[in-house]
Amino acid sequence: MEPSVEIFVPSRLYARVGWAALAGSLVCVLCGFRAPLAFIPGLLCAITAAALFWLAARPAIRVGENQFNVGDRAIAWREVREVNRSRFLSPLVVRIKLTNSRQKILVYPGEPDRIERLMFQLRKNSELATFDGVAYRDYWTWLSLSGSNGDASTLDQPVRMLSEEEEDEIERLYQKLKTVGRLDSRGADPKEKD
DSSP, rough: OOOOOOOOOOOHHHHHHHHHHHHHHHHHHHHHSSGGGGHHHHHHHHHHHHHHHHTTTOOEEEEEESSSETOOOOOOGGEEEEEEEEEEEEEEEEEEGGGOOOOOEEEEEEOOOHHHHHHHHHHHHHHTEEEETTTHHHHHHHHHHHHHSSSSSOOOSSOOSSOOOHHHHHHHHHHHHHHHHHSSSSOOOOOOOO
């Protein structure tokens, strides 16, 4: 194992909520003996509990300098070509495209701060990859221009499209338009009425 390894384990919250869903399923089944329609929410709670237990049983992710491990499966950073994140906030679902057109889906049911840390590590170490269609160098250039430390996803300051002189000129013309009603100094031509 590498000396500087960061380990990401699933959140305990998924197992706790899974037990609560299982208990709800049992209550619905017991109620179903008197009212058969109660078996429907019992089945839904059981499916939810199974999904939550599956998420809670996901293997730990170990991130090192040369590779990352998902359980027993090791993936070298030089193999990663694309890292595409889904819209789920938690659990994190990432589609990773590797060399030779292989694809892996990484599911990490963690706390929100650990999810962001894992995404930061994936982006930092995958030097040959694109992130949601943005190349490695372009992604980090954009972050350095935004002045963030890699954890924020929005710009702190808006991008300036105009110089201050141009903004002042636009403001002056706008104020003139408000007071006069038009920008040109010619009189209104009666023939122009349409």
